[in-house]
Amino acid sequence: MRLGYPSSIRIIRVPCTGKVDVLHILRCFERGADGVAVVGCREGDCHYQSGNFRAKKRVERARQILEQIGIGGDRVRMFNLSSSDAPMFVRFAQEIHAAVLSAGPNPIRAARPARGAPTETAARAMAAVNR
Amino acid sequence: MIVAERKSIEEIVEQLAGVRSVLVLGCNECVTVCEAGGKKEVGLLASALRMVFLQQGREVNVGERTIERQCDTEYLEEVRDMMDSFEAVVSLACGVGIQFTAERYPSKPVYPGVNTCFMGAALERGVWAERCQGCGSCILAVTGAVCPITRCAKRLLNGPCGGSTSGKCEISKDVECAWQLIIDRLKALGRLEEYERLSPIKDWSTDRAGGPRKIIREDLRS
Numbered sequence: 567m568r569l570g571y572p573s574s575i576r577i578i579r580v581p582c583t584g585k586v587d588v589l590h591i592l593r594c595f596e597r598g599a600d601g602v603a604v605v606g607c608r609e610g611d612c613h614y615q616s617g618n619f620r621a622k623k624r625v626e627r628a629r630q631i632l633e634q635i636g637i638g639g640d641r642v643r644m645f646n647l648s649s650s651d652a653p654m655f656v657r658f659a660q661e662i663h664a665a666v667l668s669a670g671p672n673p674i675r676a677a678r679p680a681r682g683a684p685t686e687t688a689a690r691a692m693a694a695v696n697r
Numbered sequence: 698m699i700v701a702e703r704k705s706i707e708e709i710v711e712q713l714a715g716v717r718s719v720l721v722l723g724c725n726e727c728v729t730v731c732e733a734g735g736k737k738e739v740g741l742l743a744s745a746l747r748m749v750f751l752q753q754g755r756e757v758n759v760g761e762r763t764i765e766r767q768c769d770t771e772y773l774e775e776v777r778d779m780m781d782s783f784e785a786v787v788s789l790a791c792g793v794g795i796q797f798t799a800e801r802y803p804s805k806p807v808y809p810g811v812n813t814c815f816m817g818a819a820l821e822r823g824v825w826a827e828r829c830q831g832c833g834s835c836i837l838a839v840t841g842a843v844c845p846i847t848r849c850a851k852r853l854l855n856g857p858c859g860g861s862t863s864g865k866c867e868i869s870k871d872v873e874c875a876w877q878l879i880i881d882r883l884k885a886l887g888r889l890e891e892y893e894r895l896s897p898i899k900d901w902s903t904d905r906a907g908g909p910r911k912i913i914r915e916d917l918r919s
Contacts, residue, residue, distance in 0.1 A: 589737060589740045589741055592741060592744040592748075593744060595748065631706070631741065634705070634706050634707065635706055635745050635748050636749070636752055637748060674752070677751040677752050
């Protein structure tokens with residue numbers, strides 16, 4: 567079909583959206599992502615029965631946290647589609663792209679003292695995370 | 698388990714005004730099971746705090762660590778080395794763990810990251826209900842293992858009262874009458890005659906009425 571979708575989107579593959587945790591979504595924003603789309607199978611079509619329903623709840627929780635901390639809950643969305651439905655994927659990609667454009671850049675990126683190399687705090691934080 | 702609820706991020710941020718480094722300290726026991734203060738919640742809170750501080754233009758070092766239990770000295774000792782790097786601690790343990798952490802590290806301000814609520818059980822995923830008030834003299838043997846101290850709003854020892862309607866308590870239609878549960882249970886066990894026996898006056902000195910409680914087991918002391 568060779569359909570195009572916004573080049574700003576980076577795809578991270580997971581075995582099932584049920585694997586996606588709230589923490590994964592928050593980490594994306596902490597590291598400067600402007601938006602996150604969790605794209606799962608259609609409701610009722612999950613190979614693992616309830617993976618996409620779990621993801622839906624986690625996305626909701628992530629939205630609440632992002633709203634509370636001033637990043638904006640609208641930057642994260644859950645989409646459901648069939649794996650063979652490329653035109654639908656393109657539509658969703660355009661939708662999250664538009665949502666991110668309207669929300670503007672992630673305020674975390676602007677707030678970081680220097681771009682590129684992680685700050686001392688971030689380095690220490692990462693060390694703590696990786697322990 | 699001891700059931701706790703997460704405090705709002707806003708409240709925790711307020712507590713940390715002026716702090717330049719903070720350790721978010723989780724507990725692997727009860728608060729992990731009720732998803733209020735385990736490793737995952739530590740990660741979420743730390744991540745959220747970092748983003749809040751960055752937006753406030755504050756350079757705050759946010760550390761993460763979850764230990765087995767915050768109510769035992771040996772586990773709290775595990776973080777002694779890393780404590781030096783932090784100005785303050787946000788503890789996601791229950792109230793016991795928060796206080797015990799503060800006792801072990803007297804020079805560190807320790808802030809609560811959760812509201813500790815009650816001793817309860819998980820009715821289903823995401824739903825917890827109180828089942829014990831730790832009154833110190835258990836009467837479950839005579840009440841068919843349904844606790845009227847916890848589950849009756851009036852803590853009646855000889856119930857039900859006149860506020861019991863269709864098995865529900867007058868305080869809310871969502872609250873079951875503990876004494877109706879006791880009667881139903883005793884009936885099912887074929888022990889309804891026990892319901893007829895009046896409970897004697899309870900010794901409340903073992904409850905909070907006697908002040909903060911302590912148990913000393915000489916056979917276990919070192």
